[in-house]
Amino acid sequence: GQNIDQPTEMTATEGAIVQINCTYQTSGFNGLFWYQQHAGEAPTFLSYNVLDGLEEKGRFSSFLSRSKGYSYLLLKELQMKDSASYLCAVKDSNYQLIWGAGTKLIIKP
Amino acid sequence: GAVVSQHPSRVICKSGTSVKIECRSLDFQATTMFWYRQFPKKSLMLMATSNEGSKATYEQGVEKDKFLINHASLTLSTLTVTSAHPEDSSFYICSAPGAGETEQYFGPGTRLTVT
Numbered sequence A: 001g002q003n004i005d006q007p008t009e010m011t012a013t014e015g016a017i018v019q020i021n022c023t024y025q026t027s028g029f030n031g032l033f034w035y036q037q038h039a040g041e042a043p044t045f046l047s048y049n050v051l052d053g054l055e056e057k058g059r060f061s062s063f064l065s066r067s068k069g070y071s072y073l074l075l076k077e078l079q080m081k082d083s084a085s086y087l088c089a090v091k092d093s094n095y096q097l098i099w100g101a102g103t104k105l106i107i108k109p
Numbered sequence B: 001g002a003v004v005s006q007h008p009s010r011v012i013c014k015s016g017t018s019v020k021i022e023c024r025s026l027d028f029q030a031t032t033m034f035w036y037r038q039f040p041k042k043s044l045m046l047m048a049t050s051n052e053g054s055k056a057t058y059e060q061g062v063e064k065d066k067f068l069i070n071h072a073s074l075t076l077s078t079l080t081v082t083s084a085h086p087e088d089s090s091f092y093i094c095s096a097p098g099a100g101e102t103e104q105y106f107g108p109g110t111r112l113t114v115t
Helices: none
Strands: A003-005 A009-013 A018-025 A032-037 A044-049 A053-057 A060-065 A070-075 A084-091 A097-099 A103-108 B004-007 B010-013 B019-025 B032-038 B045-051 B067-073 B076-081 B090-097 B104-106 B110-114
Touching (some): A018 A032, A018 A084, A018 A103, A032 A070, A044 A053, A070 A084, A097 B045, B019 B032, B032 B076, B045 B067, B076 B090
Antiparallel strands (some): A003 A018, A018 A070, A032 A044, A053 A060, B004 B019, B019 B076, B032 B045
8 A cells, every 4th residue: 555654743942953754655656745734724835856865945955765765854943933744745656646644843942 | 826715714514414615726727626634633635636527536435425526617626515424524625736747736725513
């Protein structure tokens, strides 16, 4: 079956750096997405990786290793507003998005 | 950027009644829209793919007679939860793909509570 694994919850301190990991086993691979979702709201797009390596976008970076079925989202200079759930999703061979359960990130002052 | 709206944002209904949720693409046309449901602390679960001008494609385990989908135009898809029960209470989100590989625009979601 298809599976996306990410930690359920993480805690970090304001101003620090946090890395959220995601491992996947899917039938085919056509890209990996990271979304941010605040409670009670729809997800918002953060990043997209289809080739191995690091994609940097401001305070957020996303890394992909296709051979390892692994990605991480790196958040720097954490702000209180970064408290949210972070969803990892993979497009499979049918271009269908398979979603992880999300990682709830709690930022403490 | 492209905007997708959903209406209503919150709805409370009694068990046995039906509820319609609308999903609109506001400044672009969407021949395809996706309907998801999300339980608290759980992942997004794709329910069905709505196709303009043809029948929706339902995911395994989703009752098509209970969750009626109509893609009436290139900017509107509706999900009707028929004969709602408390276990249908959930967060329902629609999305529409954009022109590019990475683009998928989500609506703000509808919180359904069935009493």
